[in-house]
Amino acid sequence: MxxxxxxxxxxxxxxxxxxxxxxxxxxxxxxxxxxxxxxxxxxxxxxxxxxxxxxYQIAFGVDKQAITSKIAKLTALIADLSPETVASYSKKFASKLRHILERCQRAKLTTPEKEVTQQLLVAGILRLDCKFSDRVKSLRRRSTVAIALRDLFDVSTEPVEEGDNSAEEGTVAETRKSLAKAIQLQKEGVSLKMSAHPFTFEEDSRSVEDKFKEIQNSLDSSSSPIGSKGKRNKNLRQCSF
The missing domain is CATH 1.10.720 (Transcription Termination Factor Rho, Rna-binding Domain; Chain A, Domain 1)
Incomplete structure (x- = not known):
């Protein structure tokens, strides 16, 4: 053996x-x-x-019942998977899956009907393996996206001191501030011109703060609604990104 x-x-x-x-x-x-x-x-x-x-002396009916029960438990284990439990559950799942697959292959087949039942059980076990792999991949993708979004949009509530030349302020912090302002303006109906580089604006002689201030001044100086094509649109064209 x-x-x-x-x-x-x-x-x-x-x-x-x-x-x-x-x-x-x-x-x-x-x-x-x-x-x-x-x-x-x-x-x-x-x-x-x-x-x-x-x-091997175990009756086919006993094996069938045990294997069916284990398939149900492994199905529940897949449903309970989370990013935190993937590592520990993976070894547990693999061991239990191997156990029931070997048990299914040892089953005493004395009739054609039992052979068909065995084939169906094996197919069910192999499907579980695929479902587990798909579930793990899905959780890892979702976890990666969630972390990326959190890092990009989680704007710090702590004020940024003027004159701070740290790398955090110069890169991540400024990017987050710009994103937050861009999102707010887009919600108000303002169309922003983005550069080819993700999460940055096209560079010119003005700072990002100056650009947003100019847009805000243009909005404040106009009394026309956001959707109109009057004075506001003209001002926005003059200070586009």
Missing amino acids: ATSRFEINRLSQDELKYEILIKGFEDVGNVTEMRATLRGLFKAEKAGTSFTYPE
């Missing part, structure tokens, strides 16, 4: 009992002792020691 590739410590008590039983051991004690026994057997197998294990 080939050495399994699951991690023994990731298996639950009933899964350990099954792995012990098929190797000819009825009862070797508690969970810690079962893990120690399995670990010793796997180590010996890996070293080339040959063991004679008993013929």
